[in-house]
Amino acid sequence: MTERLADIAAAMVADGKGLLAADESTSTIKKRFDSIKLESTFEARRDYREMLFTAEEAMTKYISGVILFDETIRQSSRNGTPLVDLIRKAGSIPGIKVDAGAKAMAGFPGESITEGLDGLRGRLKEYHDLGARFAKWRAVIDIDTTTGLPSYGALRANVQALARYAALCQENGIVPIVEPEVIMDGPNSTHDIHTCYAVTEKALKFLYEELFIARVDLEGTILKPNMVVPGQKSPVQASPEQVAELTVKLFKATVPVAVPGIAFLSGGQSDELATEHLSLINQIGDLPWKITFSYGRALQAAAIKAWGGKDENWAAGQRAFTHRAKMNWLAGNGKWKAELEKAA
Numbered sequence: 578m579t580e581r582l583a584d585i586a587a588a589m590v591a592d593g594k595g596l597l598a599a600d601e602s603t604s605t606i607k608k609r610f611d612s613i614k615l616e617s618t619f620e621a622r623r624d625y626r627e628m629l630f631t632a633e634e635a636m637t638k639y640i641s642g643v644i645l646f647d648e649t650i651r652q653s654s655r656n657g658t659p660l661v662d663l664i665r666k667a668g669s670i671p672g673i674k675v676d677a678g679a680k681a682m683a684g685f686p687g688e689s690i691t692e693g694l695d696g697l698r699g700r701l702k703e704y705h706d707l708g709a710r711f712a713k714w715r716a717v718i719d720i721d722t723t724t725g726l727p728s729y730g731a732l733r734a735n736v737q738a739l740a741r742y743a744a745l746c747q748e749n750g751i752v753p754i755v756e757p758e759v760i761m762d763g764p765n766s767t768h769d770i771h772t773c774y775a776v777t778e779k780a781l782k783f784l785y786e787e788l789f790i791a792r793v794d795l796e797g798t799i800l801k802p803n804m805v806v807p808g809q810k811s812p813v814q815a816s817p818e819q820v821a822e823l824t825v826k827l828f829k830a831t832v833p834v835a836v837p838g839i840a841f842l843s844g845g846q847s848d849e850l851a852t853e854h855l856s857l858i859n860q861i862g863d864l865p866w867k868i869t870f871s872y873g874r875a876l877q878a879a880a881i882k883a884w885g886g887k888d889e890n891w892a893a894g895q896r897a898f899t900h901r902a903k904m905n906w907l908a909g910n911g912k913w914k915a916e917l918e919k920a921a
């Protein structure tokens with residue numbers, strides 16, 4: 578039976594469940610392991626991911642899908658079970674990062690273009706055979722108010738690549754997650770929340786224009802955006818309520834209602850703040866899309882620390898991951914604050 582893209586997309590954002598972004602490339606996972614003084618070997622990366630994917634409560638109750646890296650989708654657990662099967666067994670959907678990373682963009686100093694379109698059709702067919710039912714492509718948009726970034730040219734090139742990628746995914750039975758990330762932690766991220774709003778607005782308007790031109794069916798897509806937040810080095814920070822209010826205002830102005838769900842990235846926010854923002858956004862309510870999480874760092878930072886690369890800490894790592902997954906699931910239902918108050 579052919580799986581409908583719209584059904585897969587709906588399952589990815591159902592019931593407040595969200596996505597675990599475990600698609601760190603080899604260089605990024607090395608940085609994460611450096612923080613616990615662990616050598617990044619093939620086996621260590623396998624063990625870490627196996628620890629996460631076998632956290633039963635988290636995977637069955639709070640996580641709808643997992644974004645994998647190319648190495649991970651081909652890896653098996655210590656006892657030989659493909660990691661993809663562990664994810665499926667928990668009732669979660671395997672996904673795959675298919676971009677080849679953000680690279681310096683010729684002619685656009687300080688800006689990047691995400692590569693990976695060459696040969697993508699063939700890779701998507703293989704990933705589908707390996708079990709992936711959704712994919713992810715991330716464009717990186719940096720704001721620098723001193724040099725006037727982002728430029729029109731870099732923005733346009735990045736959203737065009739996202740649209741070409743999305744069309745290829747749908748041709749191959751895979752739901753594209755489109756991720757135009759306006760980053761808050763760039764080298765010169767001193768911008769305020771209103772600048773983030775204006776740049777994200779432009780990025781989303783251009784994105785949906787390009788998705789239309791590329792004939793992408795929006796019902797079979799998921800948006801993975803940043804929230805509207807000030808730069809990390811901005812002298813003027815924002816309250817969680819202001820972040821939620823401006824984020825909802827922006828999406829109402831830019832994201833078509835045909836899109837089934839918005840799954841936020843955490844972008845370097847602290848674990849708790851990423852949860853609080855998500856909960857406040859859902860508390861505003863009466864929104865046409867499901868709003869949930871697709872967090873990398875905000876789901877994993879505590880888990881990686883608790884695990885520390887040691888077998889004896891396997892359960893502690895799973896507990897830390899489960900806790901954050903549960904908090905974000907509550908936030909996906911707009912109930913995080915109420916639960917917190919009940920527990921106090």
Ligand code: 5MM
Pocket residue numbers: 598599600601602603604605606644678715758841842843844845871872873874875
């Ligand atoms: C998990 O990190 C992902 C992969 O990053 P690299 O390609 O740089 O190794 C990243 O794309 C991630 O899925 C998103 O940025 C969201 O992650 P955060 O940590 O911002 O929630």
